[in-house]
Amino acid sequence: xxxxxxxxxxxxxxxxxxxxxxxxxxxKGISMTKTTLKPFKDVEEVVKQFNKSLEKLEVYSETExxxxxxxxxxxxSDDASYNK
Numbered sequence: 001x002x003x004x005x006x007x008x009x010x011x012x013x014x015x016x017x018x019x020x021x022x023x024x025x026x027x028k029g030i031s032m033t034k035t036t037l038k039p040f041k042d043v044e045e046v047v048k049q050f051n052k053s054l055e056k057l058e059v060y061s062e063t064e065x066x067x068x069x070x071x072x073x074x075x076x077s078d079d080a081s082y083n084k
Contacts, residue, residue: 010072018065021058026051 029047032040 011069014065014068014072018061021061024054024058026054 027047027050029044032043035041
């Protein structure tokens with residue numbers, strides 16, 4: 001009979017993928033004392049929005065990684081119950 005289920009590499013791959021986001025850091029931004037150029041007036045707001053998006057991405061990634069690991073665990077449990 002062919003062995004079914006999820007191998008031990010799954011959790012490692014999912015965890016590695018999720019942890020790769022931890023290398024991303026928020027941007028500290030730049031300070032401008034004076035500018036009349038419109039694109040540079042909004043830099044601080046863009047930096048804030050970027051950092052918020054990065055935080056949301058990290059939370060999303062953590063949540064989805066936990067779900068993917070749980071799905072694999074459920075698959076292993078299901079396979080074990082069918083083999084009884």
